[in-house]
Amino acid sequence: xxxxxxxxxxxxxxxxxxxxxxxxxxxxxxxxxxxxxxxxxxxxxxxxxxxxxxxxxxxxxxxx
Ligand SMILES: [Zn+2]
Ligand SMILES: [Zn+2]
Numbered sequence: 925x926x927x928x929x930x931x932x933x934x935x936x937x938x939x940x941x942x943x944x945x946x947x948x949x950x951x952x953x954x955x956x957x958x959x960x961x962x963x964x965x966x967x968x969x970x971x972x973x974x975x976x977x978x979x980x981x982x983x984x985x986x987x988x
Contacts, residue, residue, distance in 0.1 A: 940953075
């Protein structure tokens with residue numbers, strides 16, 4: 925066996941590689957449509973929310 929285990933489940937084979945972090949993930953840990961793991965999707969959502977908050981602050985202070 926040359927395949928690495930999933931980074932989250934040591935018992936599962938990490939046959940899918942995330943496009944963002946490059947880690948091995950099993951089928952339970954990766955979104956197959958985008959080939960991005962759920963931890964990267966979660967981080968992306970947080971980053972988008974932070975950017976939206978910053979933009980809304982800029983918009984409010986720009987208007988007032
Ligand atoms: Zn990832
Ligand atoms: Zn897994």
